[in-house]
Each structure stands twice: as C-alpha cells, then as structure tokens.
Amino acid sequence: MARIPKETVDQIIHHADIVEVVGDFVSLKKKGQNMWACCPFHHEKSPSFSVAPAKGLYKCFGCGKAGGVVQFIMDVEGTSYVEALKYLAKKYGIDVEEEEKTPEQQLAQNDKDSQFIVSNWAKDHYHNLLLNTEEGQGIGLSYLRQRGLNQTTIKTFELGYSLDQWDDLMKTAEKAGYERKYLEKTGLVITKEDDQGHDTGRRYDRFRGRVMFPIHNVSGRVIGFGARTLKPNDKTAKYLNSPESEIYHKSDVLYGLYQGRQAIRTEEQCYLVEGYLDVLSLHQGDIKNVVASSGTSLTEGQIRLIKRYTDNVTVLYDGDAAGIRASLRGIDMLLEGGLNVRVVLFPDGDDPDSYIRKVGDQRFKEHLEGASQDFIQFKTDLVSREAAQDPVKKAEAIREVLQSIAKVPDPIKRQVFLQQTSQAFSIDEQVLITEYNKLVRNASGKATGGNANSGGSGLGSAQTGGQPSGSGAAPRPAPRPMSPEEEAEALMYGASPEDLAGGGDALTASPREDLDPVPNAQQTCEREVVRLLLLYSPQPLAPEVSVAQYLLQQLDDTPFKTGIYGDLLHLCREELEQGRWPEVRTLIQHSRSDIRSLVAELATEKYELSPNWTTHQIYVPRELDQLQVACDNAILRLNKVNVEQELAVRLEALRHPLDDDTMMEHLQTIRLLKQMDNQLASMLGTVIPRGAQ
Template structure:
C-alpha cells in the first residue's frame, strides 16, 4: 500500500480544525474556553464531550474516548488511520501525495484495488439487471416486494439480481477490460481445467456485502427456485484477498452509526432480517450470515458498543448450536442479551407480522441476559434427570468462567444457583476447578518462559489449590484480598506519577522563574526516581527521550505524531480537564491565579509528593527485610538505613506541611 508522505499528513492535520470536523457530526456549544456537546459515541443527557480548539483534541468524560481530528474520524467511522486521513483530505481539498511503495507492495495494492473495482462493477451490473432487465423485473423485484421490501430499501442496500445465463456477468466484465485472474480471485467466475468458465451466481437475488467503509467486497445470493432440491438456498462469495467472512458482518456499514447511538447491536442470522428491521426504523442490526460468530466479528462490534442482543428464531436446535459461539462474546467482556421469537418466526417475519412498535416492545420485554437464558434453557431440558442436570450446571458454569469481570461472575453464579436450586458454594467450587484447569493449561503453553509471561489469565491464579470446595474458596478469597491491598498501595503512587506527567504534557516548554524550562527541571529533580506504574512509566520514558532530543512541544508530538494508540489516549487524557473557572468570577472582581502562573510551586510540590511516596515504599521494603533478617550485622545496617529513610520522610513531610505521615 502506498504511504502518504509526512508532508501531506502534516498538511491534513494542520487543516483539519477539530471544531469543524466534530461539528459535522454534533452541535457544539461554547462553555469557557472549550466546546461541549452530547457525546456521539454513547447516549447521554448531560453533555460530557469536550472539544479543545486550542489544543486540537476532543475528550469525553463519560466514555473516555479522546484524540485529535484523525482519531475522531477513526472512532466515529470505524476506519483505519490512512482512510481517516483520506476522508479529511477530501473534506479540505488536499491532494494526497503518496510515497512510492516497493514493487511487491505496488503489485499487492494493485491486485486488491482491481478486486474492489471489479466487485463494485458486479454490484452495479446486478442492480441494473434487477431494475432494467426483463428477468429482474419479472422475477427479482416481485420477490423482494412480496417480502415487503420497499424500493428505497432495495436501493439503500444496493440489492440486485443475477441472470439465469451461464456467463452474463463474466462476458460483461471481460468486455469492460477486467482480467480473468480477478474474476477468479473474487469468485465471481468459476474456471474449469478444460477452459470453460461460468458465473458463480445465476438466477439469484443478490445481496452485496460491504466492509465498514462501504466498499463492496463480496456477495450473498438467494435462489428463487423452490423445486430444485440440489440447489443451495443461499450461496456466498468464497474467501478472497478482500473478503474474509470471519471479519465481516452483513449490514455493519449501514448500521454502525445507529449501533453507536443506541449503544447496543442486534445480531441476527440472515440478510432479510437486517433489511426488514432497517426498513422498520431499527437500524442497529447486523447479521452473521449463517456463519458461527468469530472473535474478529466481536471485535468489530466492540468498536461501536459493548452490548449485544442476539435475536434467535424459534428453532430450538439452532439456538443450542449458536450458544457455543456466544461464549466468545462473554470472553471478550461484552454484555450479551438474548431474545427468542415465537415458534416459526424470525426477526424478518415477526416485524412484518406485528409492525415496528410491537416488535420493539417484544424485544424490550423478552430480552434476557445470556447466562440466565442459558441456565433456564438447560434447566428446562434437564428437568428431573440428575445426570443431565449436572451436565447443564457444568456447562453454564463454563460460560460464566469466560466472563473476565469478577463482579459479573459472582452475580451470575448467584443467579445460576437460584435457577438450578443448588448451593452457590458448589458452583463456586466448580468454577475454581475450571479456573485451575485453565491456568494449568496456560502455564503449559507458556513453557519454557515461565514463571511470568507478561499476560494475565481470565481466571484468578490459585497457587495452592485443593479440590475441596472450602479450601478452593479460601484460596480465591485470599487472592482477591491481596489484589485489593495492592490496589490501595499503588493508588497514591499512580496519582503522583500522573501529576508529573500532566505537568510535562501541558507545560514542558514553559520557563520557570530561575530560567530553566519545566521539562528540564522535572527530569533533573527526578533523576533517581523510577516510575513504577507500567503504562505511565512508558509514557514518562517517551517524554524523556523527546526532551533529550531537544524537543519540548510534547503535547503536539502526542496529539499529532505518536502512533501508539494507548500512549496517545493516556496523553490526551492528561491534556484535558473537565472543569474550568467561570468567566463570571472576573466580572465580580474575583481573581484566581492560573496554574501557569504558579508552575514553580506546582512542580516542587509534585516532586516532593512523588519522592515522599517512594520513600514510604522504601521504608516498607526495609521493614520487610528486617523481619526476615537473622544476621546481627546486617540487621544493624538495615536499622541505620531505616533511620535515614525516616529522617528523609519527615523532612519531605515537613516541606509538604504534612503533620502525620502515612
């Protein structure tokens, strides 16, 4: 893929005024120095979405989304960095200057582009057949109208019809100059060894499949022949360079904005389910197109919402088969609800039967969280059969074990206990067994890199584990208590490290009264201090590197150039503030010093607080060492260190005005 030159990227970012870019999507109102609006990424009544024109950034204090103009387009449109740049370049009339790629990359991009162009040609070809050809007008259109699909909806989803002839599309594409290799690569044409070639899709209603940017990447096709049992009802494009069915959800391009605004995604099975619901005004809906749900499809949904409601038809066998894939949603940390339609109904047929309003009410009244639904379903099937009941309980607990959030796990275990009428402690014991098995499995996979892989299991690490329920619970409780204690210890350190970084990001190039700039002064005073919070330590290291290179426009670097999205998000979070002093204070002759006027005090105070916290940590380490030490000479040395550290702690505490140290 050709690269956009740095000069062009800079030109785009300079031109892309954050207020104008965001203003295309939401109505901004000025309050203080910043602009505010209801967040476009989640539903809210009180505006918590702030735009800082002077810094060129946005930040939602509700959902946490933050970034510059490019990131805003990426977040809102669900596109890549390059696609966002091209979007802004088009808006501001900037010609994209791309650096020449290698011959290999050039060929790869050329082949992909050719497949996109051919797919788009096929989409237009099928649309033209539907609306203007005898076969489309006599077969395709009547079927769609019979299914209650309006002409506007047909055009919105770019539906079409394929000719019954063997090579209608192939012949038209070759006449237009498209190469055979791309007809084969996209799967539009099937080539036989003896040189024969024919259209993959013939005499079918065509459903173009789009990526999130709206480009046609493949097709789903439905036959209208009911008397030919050898012909599959639905036929899809094969995997290609541009179409990977495990990464795509039908209707996501049309639904993404509605999903974000509703903060829930309805998941269905078929193309017509999506289309009928859209026509009924329910646009936050996508389809898996009959395939099992994949991790990449879940990640795609999670760009826009953390809530999924799966809409099942009344086929019990189909529901049970789908339950296995839905565990992936739980494992990804998303919330899953389930709605079952009456026997013989699916979302398409039901909305046509009862209408839009009744359909919405049905979803609202019938939605159940996935774990409760699965528990009720399996409990009903097991009835009084103890063996089936035991299997059902184990299966439900396995689903609950997928949930990364410990509080949610606990709530669902209680719910499962109530529905099955079984002691909650037994379920906890079963969960711990599953956790142990999973941890052992992960540890075996990590060999020989044990003991620390740098990651974290979905399950609490239960080191000394006994299969008895009470001992298992004790181990789990001990782990949770230790984790809470660690959290309380690091809380202050995290706060003080963040404050240093906030000052660096906002005022790194400001000159202090003594003539030094703030960044140089802070790094000089903190030369012997090591940041201990992992994410903040990395951010501190990057800032240090830039300052050593003589670069002090730290905020600009992170807003415009940093490519690590986690670091960028953390930096922008530190660059934004939720509250401002009211302008009315000045009108009433109430003047409050601005932070920039008190930078020396802010810097010194922040340095002392961080050092104070680090000294306290050193005192604790020294005390722990003393308790373990048995050698008298070593104990005396540790006591001398303890005295020196305590004196230093009191000295810092005095400077900070702290009477009683913690």
C-alpha cells in the same frame, strides 16, 4: 520494507482539524473555550462529550473515551491507527505514497487493490441492473418491495440484481477494462473444469438471476456478495455467497456491521440475527444496531468484531426448537468471548423479518424489551423443560448449564449464575460448585494432556462465599499471530504490535500495568510533573526560561520510577531537543495507545471558570498565574518522595545483620537523608503563593 514517510503522517495530523472531523459525526455547540455534544460512543441525554480545539483533543466525561483526531476516527469507525490516518488523508486530499516497496510487495498490494476495485464495480453494476433494467425492476425490485423494503433501505445497503444470463457480468466488466483474473479471484466469475480438474477454457458468472446483497467490511469496502435466487423450484441453493478470497474471509465478517456500527456503540447493544433480510427489515424499522452471521456458524472472528463496539449482545431466535438447540454452542462462544448475552424468542413460524412486518415497528421494539432474558436463565428454562420429571435427564440438563457457566470469564458473574441455577433446579449450591469444579478440572486436564490438576477456573465452597480457589478467572486468550502485512504496518507507523493485533482492531488505551489502581505518592508526583510539562511548556517563568526548560533542567538527575511517566518525560525532552515545544496537540497523536490515553487524561478539564467571575470583579487565582509555585512544589514533592523511599530502604537494611563498617555507612546516610527530608518539608511548608503576598 515499505513505509509512509513521517513527513506525510505529520502533514495529515497538521491539516486534520478536530472540530471539523468530529463535526462530521456529532453536532457540536460552543460553550466557553470548548465544543460540546452528546457522546457518539454511548447513549446520553445531556452533553458530556467535549472537544478542545486549542489542544486538539476530545474527551467524554461519561464513558471516558479520549484522544486526538486520529484516535477519534479509530474509536468512531472501529479502525486501526493506519486506517484512521488514511481516512484523514483522503478527507483532506493528501496523497499517501509508500516508498521502498519491493516488487513482490507492490505486486501483492496492487493485486489486492484490484480485487477491491472490481468488487466495488460489480456492486455498482448489480445496483444499476436492479433499478434501471426491465428484468431487474420486474423480478428483483418487485421481490424486495414484496418483502417490505423501501427505496432508502435498498440504497443504504446498495442492493442489486444479477441478470439471468451466463456471462453478463464478465462481458460488461471486460468491456469496461477490468481484467478477467480479478473477476475470477473474487469469485464473481467461475472457471469450468473437466472431470480431471483441467481448465476447459469456459468462464461464466457465479451469480445469475439473483437478488444481490453486497457485503462490506468495517471500513465500507465491498469484499463479497450474498445472493438469493428468485426461481421457484430451482435446484440450486436458495442463497449463494462469494467464495473465500484474499479480501473476503467470511469468518471475520458480519453483515450489516458497517451500516450499524455507530448505532451499536450508541445503544451499547448489538442484536444478532441470522439472515440478510432480518438485518434489512430491522434497520428499516429504526433498529439499526443489528448484524447477521449470514447463515454461518458463529466464529471467534465475528465475536471479536462485536466486542469492538459493545459488550452486550442479544440473540434473536425464531421459535424453532431444533434451530435453537443447534445455536447453543455459538452462544457459549459469545460467553467465552466475555460478552453479556441475552436471548429473545419469537412465536413459532416467525423470524425477526416476518415478525416485524406482521406487528409493526413499535410492537416489535416492545417485544424485544419484554421478551429479553439472560442466556443462562434461558438455557436453564429450556433444558429443564426438556428434562421434565426424568432424574437422569435432569442431571444431564444441569451439566449442560454448568458447561455454559464455565465459559464465563468473570468470576463474580459465574458465582451469580451458579446461585440462580441452584434455585432453578432446587439443588444445593455446594453440589453445583463441586460438579462445576469437576467439569473445569476435566476440561483443563484434556487441554494439558490429561493432567487434571493443572488448574482452571475453579470455585471455592459456598460456605466461604464462593471465593475463587485458584485464579478465579478464565485465562485471557492469547492474541492471534500477526500476519507479515500487519507486522509491516506496525513497523511502518512506529506502532507497537499490540496496537495492530486483531486484524485492524481499533486502538484503545493499553492497560498501563505499571500504574497502581490507587496511585501511590511516587506516581502522583511524577504525574504532576508531566502534567505541567504538557499544559504549560512554552510559558515563561523568567527571561528566556520556559516551564519546559525549567522542569527538565531541575529534574536532570531525578529518576522516574513509573514507566509510562518516564516515557512521556523522555518524549518531552526529545521534542525540546528538536526545537519544538512538547505540546498536547503533538503527543496526542503518538502511535502508542497508552501515551495517547495518558495525554488525553492529563490535558482534559471537565469544568471551565465562568467569565461572570471577572465581570463581577471577583479574582480567582489561576494555575497559569502561579506557575513558578506549581513547578517548584512539583519538584520538591517528587524529591521528597524519592528521599523518603531511599530512607525506608536504609532503615529496612538495619533490621538485618551487618558488619560495623556497613552499619556506620547506613547510619551516616540515614542522618543525611533525614536532614534532606526535613529541609524539603520546611521548603514545602513555607512556600507562599505570589498572589497572597
């Protein structure tokens, strides 16, 4: 199996300066020991985003994002762990050479890389034709200018034009040294077949005489094209897209996401439109958090893409009633994906592109704000108008709304929507809940082969406050199976399959299921030990005895019962055994997302002690000056918690029938445990900080 040598990964992390990398995206200003800026992940006016150069980590005290330099690239670019490493390698000029690849793997990788290369070349070719040829300027550029697009937008989206010739692209590509098979695999060139499906030997360009819209993936690589014909009364389709290929899967792509992903994160909002020109006009009007499904029905893959960057999506509709009706199923999918969905309508005959050109940027933004409404309310208004005074139609309209509510995973939101629907249709809420539960049971029965009692997201009665009678939440969708390539990447980098699930989704902090929402005493004590280890490992406590050596030696026989803290303690031991201090800068780059998240939490402090205290000769004790006390207290408290838990177990055992020998054994152990507990309590109560002596 192919893998990147660990030495290369270490080299990337060693060279990647977090201040330099983060500084590419935000303007950092020094304040104390750290650097500060407004967070790139959410909208804020006062800086709460901190970068600690000494620790090699970042932390936003507003939204909670935190991690090391690799995690930052994953968060800001929406890439996987592997892609983030490659991004940094490219930035610092480090060659990432993979070894031990089988001939088949190497061939497949070369084939895929070649398709990316030829697609990028085609994009440049079309762009050059648009700007620098008579036909491109006279037809393509003229059309784009008529649609109100300026030079900046044209260059930002790398728009182009294909000459109205049968083989211009094919001949130019082959002359430049590109193989015809890659032109065919990407769909740029078509093979002519006869009626029996046999190759006639003829080849021609797919796109001819069209304005070209390059389609980028989230990393900015060109994977396909959309193209619009400019010929009046042309018998061919107005819009033509690249066919599916090894690098282009239209169900997993949103046009404009690469250019708008940062704005979507910052604004915490994504505007969803239908066409390329809608995206371009809005982006030019300083509404950059916009993407398009490019005329295709919305897919689960596209919804997952949006959810990478925000939980809030607003669908922009033209005023066509038939078009709105056709899109309702797609919006139900957005609800099912856990997104908060709103809707904005435009006057009849207008789409987002035409409306912003008609009224201007400012009035368009005002319309977005004023006309936005929650989707359930929007659908309720829509179907109730259609039902008018017809009782049968009204009943069907109510069921339509309930079907959408059933898609919402959050039980509290479902309850609120049911209350709103009850008021809108002037129908008793309990009747709605009964009908809702019937719909859920029927859907669940179909999904499980007709067993209507198999469960579902049913609701309790209105009289009991609408509390869930079952789980109350839609089941979490199972992650899609990983491809062999993704599994190879996971093993290659030591990342867990969960970290790479979702086809390159950004790694976020995995839920630490072994941690209670409110930490118990055991977790609090274990957390304190690993915090001291991370922050002060090399600090001396005595001649030739460091904090790391002291803590690990004292805890040699002490069990850690919380998985994540035990794992981190084990990693610290491994680092020390290999002659390295267990430091934040190292562990913050770990392939496990939950480890990275925990290290960031433990190593980040929101406030720094003002140097003015020292200037005014006011002494404030620091933890660094009292490390022996801090370490001793952490060990004593952890031991005391373990003793108390064992004591509780023994006392509980006495409540059950026991033979005489077993009872005597428990009583003796309880006596010893109580003595130890009292001794530990006494030691904790008499520890005097050195600064107070």
